[in-house]
Amino acid sequence: MLDARIPDGPLEDKWSHYKAHAKLVNPANRKKLEVIVVGTGLAGSSIAASLGEMGYSVKSFCFQDTPRRAHSVAAQGGVNACKNYKNDGDSVFRMFYDTIKGGDFRAREGNVYRMAECSANLIDQAVAQGVPFGREYGGYLNNRSFGGVQVSRTFYARGQTGQQLLLGAYQALMRQVGAGTVQLFARHEMQDLVVIDGKARGIIVRNMDTGELERHGAHAVVLATGGFGKIYYLSTLAMGCNGSAIWRAHKRGAYMANPSWTQIHPTSLPQSGEYQSKLTLMSESLRNDGRIWVPKQKEETREPNQIPEEERDYYLERRYPAFGNLSPRDIASRAAKERIDAGFGIGPLKNAVYLDFSKAIKDQGEDKIRKKYGNLFRMYEKITGVNAYQEPMRISPAAHFSMGGLWVDYELMTTIPGLFALGEANFADHGANRLGANSLLQASVDGYFIAPYTMANYLADEIKTGPIDIRHGAFAAAEENVQQFLKRLMGIQGNLGADYFHKELGKILYDKCGLSRSKEGLEAAIREINELRESFWQRLYVPGGYALNSELEKAGRVADYLELGALMCYDALMRDESCGAHFRVEHQTPEGEAMRNDEDFSFISAWEWAGVEKEPQLHKEPLHFEFVTPSVRSYK
Amino acid sequence: MRIRLKVWRQENQQDPGKMMTYVLGDINPHMSFLEMLDTLNEQLLQEGSRPVEFDHDCREGICGQCGIMINGRAHGPLKNTTTCQLHMRSFKDNEEIVIEPFRATAFPVKCDLKVDRTAFDRVIASGGFISVNTGQAPEANSIPISSPDVEAAFDAAACIGCGACVAVCKNSSAALFTSAKISHMVLLPQGEIEAQTRVRSMVDQMDAEGFGHCSNTEACEAECPQQISVLHIARMNYEYNKAQVLKK
Numbered sequence: 001m002l003d004a005r006i007p008d009g010p011l012e013d014k015w016s017h018y019k020a021h022a023k024l025v026n027p028a029n030r031k032k033l034e035v036i037v038v039g040t041g042l043a044g045s046s047i048a049a050s051l052g053e054m055g056y057s058v059k060s061f062c063f064q065d066t067p068r069r070a071h072s073v074a075a076q077g078g079v080n081a082c083k084n085y086k087n088d089g090d091s092v093f094r095m096f097y098d099t100i101k102g103g104d105f106r107a108r109e110g111n112v113y114r115m116a117e118c119s120a121n122l123i124d125q126a127v128a129q130g131v132p133f134g135r136e137y138g139g140y141l142n143n144r145s146f147g148g149v150q151v152s153r154t155f156y157a158r159g160q161t162g163q164q165l166l167l168g169a170y171q172a173l174m175r176q177v178g179a180g181t182v183q184l185f186a187r188h189e190m191q192d193l194v195v196i197d198g199k200a201r202g203i204i205v206r207n208m209d210t211g212e213l214e215r216h217g218a219h220a221v222v223l224a225t226g227g228f229g230k231i232y233y234l235s236t237l238a239m240g241c242n243g244s245a246i247w248r249a250h251k252r253g254a255y256m257a258n259p260s261w262t263q264i265h266p267t268s269l270p271q272s273g274e275y276q277s278k279l280t281l282m283s284e285s286l287r288n289d290g291r292i293w294v295p296k297q298k299e300e301t302r303e304p305n306q307i308p309e310e311e312r313d314y315y316l317e318r319r320y321p322a323f324g325n326l327s328p329r330d331i332a333s334r335a336a337k338e339r340i341d342a343g344f345g346i347g348p349l350k351n352a353v354y355l356d357f358s359k360a361i362k363d364q365g366e367d368k369i370r371k372k373y374g375n376l377f378r379m380y381e382k383i384t385g386v387n388a389y390q391e392p393m394r395i396s397p398a399a400h401f402s403m404g405g406l407w408v409d410y411e412l413m414t415t416i417p418g419l420f421a422l423g424e425a426n427f428a429d430h431g432a433n434r435l436g437a438n439s440l441l442q443a444s445v446d447g448y449f450i451a452p453y454t455m456a457n458y459l460a461d462e463i464k465t466g467p468i469d470i471r472h473g474a475f476a477a478a479e480e481n482v483q484q485f486l487k488r489l490m491g492i493q494g495n496l497g498a499d500y501f502h503k504e505l506g507k508i509l510y511d512k513c514g515l516s517r518s519k520e521g522l523e524a525a526i527r528e529i530n531e532l533r534e535s536f537w538q539r540l541y542v543p544g545g546y547a548l549n550s551e552l553e554k555a556g557r558v559a560d561y562l563e564l565g566a567l568m569c570y571d572a573l574m575r576d577e578s579c580g581a582h583f584r585v586e587h588q589t590p591e592g593e594a595m596r597n598d599e600d601f602s603f604i605s606a607w608e609w610a611g612v613e614k615e616p617q618l619h620k621e622p623l624h625f626e627f628v629t630p631s632v633r634s635y636k
Numbered sequence: 637m638r639i640r641l642k643v644w645r646q647e648n649q650q651d652p653g654k655m656m657t658y659v660l661g662d663i664n665p666h667m668s669f670l671e672m673l674d675t676l677n678e679q680l681l682q683e684g685s686r687p688v689e690f691d692h693d694c695r696e697g698i699c700g701q702c703g704i705m706i707n708g709r710a711h712g713p714l715k716n717t718t719t720c721q722l723h724m725r726s727f728k729d730n731e732e733i734v735i736e737p738f739r740a741t742a743f744p745v746k747c748d749l750k751v752d753r754t755a756f757d758r759v760i761a762s763g764g765f766i767s768v769n770t771g772q773a774p775e776a777n778s779i780p781i782s783s784p785d786v787e788a789a790f791d792a793a794a795c796i797g798c799g800a801c802v803a804v805c806k807n808s809s810a811a812l813f814t815s816a817k818i819s820h821m822v823l824l825p826q827g828e829i830e831a832q833t834r835v836r837s838m839v840d841q842m843d844a845e846g847f848g849h850c851s852n853t854e855a856c857e858a859e860c861p862q863q864i865s866v867l868h869i870a871r872m873n874y875e876y877n878k879a880q881v882l883k884k
Contacts, residue, residue: 128773139780171765178761
């Protein structure tokens with residue numbers, strides 16, 4: 001039985017009590033302690049900068065050509081914080097409750113409360129860094145509302161909130177790089193984790209320009225490598241997003257929690273052809289003013305503007321009158337899929353629904369809409385060639401966010417002591433469904449406000465360890481392991497590129513472990529993924545050599561995805577209930593809503609690696625609800 | 637549609653490099669430009685040749701990683717559009733498309749179309765930030781900023797660091813990139829305090845990286861995907877001169 005080590009006591013005192021009693025590291029000792037941070041998104045940049053400021057010796061790694069490219073940059077709509085600036089009844093407790101309800105009561109109370117508690121301070125930090133959040137005419141900060149809640153608590157910087165928050169964190173990081181407290185290793189990809197005497201002691205990285213392998217030792221390793229939604233191939237993620245760092249750590253003993261819980265975002269652009277590499281997201285904030293509908297008539301051929309009001313089905317407003325177009329993402333995506341599967345989909349591939357701004361433009365004027373969403377409308381026009389001020393957007397669900405990830409305790413430490421996982425790379429705060437504008441929040445709060453305390457608590461006992469020797473046998477063995485892996489990939493010399501296998505895997509997962517799942521489907525998916533993996537290791541072709549080689553990078557990531565994909569299916573198969581984004585067709589109400597089973601499944605699944613071809617081993621962390629009562633999640 | 641590509645191929649930094657010609661027979665006009673390159677790479681892979689290396693990541697115009705010269709223009713023919721947001725419908729059937737990397741002394745070519753833009757990181761590290769440590773921030777609303785001021789700062793802060801401004805400049809100047817960060821910071825009360833040291837060290841670093849001087853052709857603004865205005869360069873020069881005059 002896994003223990004998250006959540007401090008006892010009242011909900012509102014847990015974190016302050018923890019902080020008051022956590023161990024500290026004397027400033028003079030910090031320089032002697034080395035920390036490796038993998039990933040430079042919001043979580044990675046913010047923890048690297050924060051630890052650097054405190055005086056630790058930090059090494060920061062990213063696979064992109066500069067830390068500023070990390071995919072946090074692409075988050076559009078906003079970041080939540082319970083400042084209650086709008087005087088509409090917001091509070092830490094309400095934010096905590098919204099988040100835990102939004103996650104369908106499958107997250108820890110202590111963690112979620114802490115995230116809400118730290119949210120207000122994040123806005124202060126970002127403003128101090130120069131993040132240009134939207135403001136009212138009096139000069140004070142403005143808010144917008146987002147899905148799944150009834151207050152306005154979302155701070156935004158036009159439609160580029162992620163970019164601006166990331167630049168704030170990136171600049172804080174570069175300030176430390178300039179000051180010499182952080183060493184930066186861009187275009188270095190983590191290949192393996194080095195574990196000595198049960199503790200994380202370093203990593204093996206590949207210099208992606210020269211192909212050389214390097215050993216780096218540390219007293220603690222942080223994985224802030226984001227989510228693995230790109231496993232579906234078609235997703236809203238960047239092309240380089242991958243699950244390899246956490247997967248290799250998993251194979252070294254870190255448990256993976258709730259790996260099958262993937263958020264399918266309701267407002268992405270639909271797929272238009274086989275060549276497609278990416279599904280571009282349209283911010284959820286558009287649902288504030290856009291109304292979602294499909295024609296009431298199947299096989300509708302008229303242009304959207306020619307379909308009269310009474311022949312349109314505003315299905316979210318119809319099914320969920322209280323939240324309407326602002327229903328949470330899992331519900332909105334599933335409702336879209338239901339209409340599309342029932343034959344009401346629109347567009348050339350009949351795979352989309354309309355997102356219509358005509359009413360908002362009529363009520364508020366085009367200028368006001370342009371001011372709020374101008375960049376999104378421009379982006380839409382660039383991609384589709386359609387002017388959304390004049391006709392509705394076409395949108396469709398797409399794989400987006402991994403609620404699952406490495407299992408971590410209250411201190412954000414994995415099952416390997418000294419290995420921490422932050423941001424989307426861990427599983428901690430979102431339960432079975434993440435609310436909009438909570439991902440930027442979680443990544444930032446983990447990096448700025450939580451890990452600096454919890455890591456100090458761990459590092460305090462590491463002073464006596466002394467420098468980590470990279471000549472240790474465990475480093476040599478890990479490096480040899482990586483070399484063999486790369487050799488094996490290069491040596492197959494088959495006839496299919498890594499993308500082929502990635503796309504095939506994506507199709508299997510989207511069909512059988514996507515918006516809806518069934519026992520038969522998942523069992524079939526496991527078989528199909530195993531076959532695909534065998535075929536990968538027989539037919540893969542990696543052209544080029546060991547130095548700079550994108551095909552080799554992709555091949556390594558796809559090899560990991562093929563194993564992770566199977567684990568996702570095992571997890572979804574084991575969880576014989578519906579909750580949040582995890583919808584098992586066997587468990588639904590007559591109206592098609594998800595049916596949770598608290599009696600049997602109120603736990604976090606944490607999987608232990610057992611080897612390729614072997615069934616992973618399940619561990620459970622029971623969820624205890626002391627302060628809220630799990631209820632049927634209703635947005636009607 | 638059918639297209640003819642002339643692509644810059646270069647094994648590594650030492651290799652002199654050369655143009656190679658490829659023909660793609662079946663291109664869908666709704667493909668993005670990078671998906672067209674994916675298709676080329678699939679074709680090369682099937683022939684057993686090394687695919688073309690090019691930079692890209694988010695493919696939604698915000699990460700700034702993609703960036704190539706297309707028919708002599710940074711990010712191709714459309715205004716205010718990154719390479720990844722360009723679609724094949726912007727080209728004609730049977731068109732010849734010339735693809736080269738962003739070229740500048742400070743951006744050495746690593747392989748094919750991939751260039752090293754870490755010089756930008758060093759410019760930021762030299763002063764492109766507000767010196768606030770984690771945990772020091774005052775209540776956010778204690779610093780009211782007028783909406784027009786914050787919007788003006790945002791316009792500058794929107795830079796994605798792609799380097800198109802450098803690639804298109806005949807002097808390979810990074811003035812637009814550097815000035816955008818200086819403007820973003822100096823337009824906000826939080827950033828004003830360090831204005832003088834920031835502008836001096838960032839401009840010095842920019843020069844040390846081997847970027848050229850700005851000669852006001854404004855080509856950078858014309859090609860910038862984020863519509864960053866050259867007026868920021870004027871502000872940088874003003875701030876720089878002010879800092880030099882007031883230097884203690």
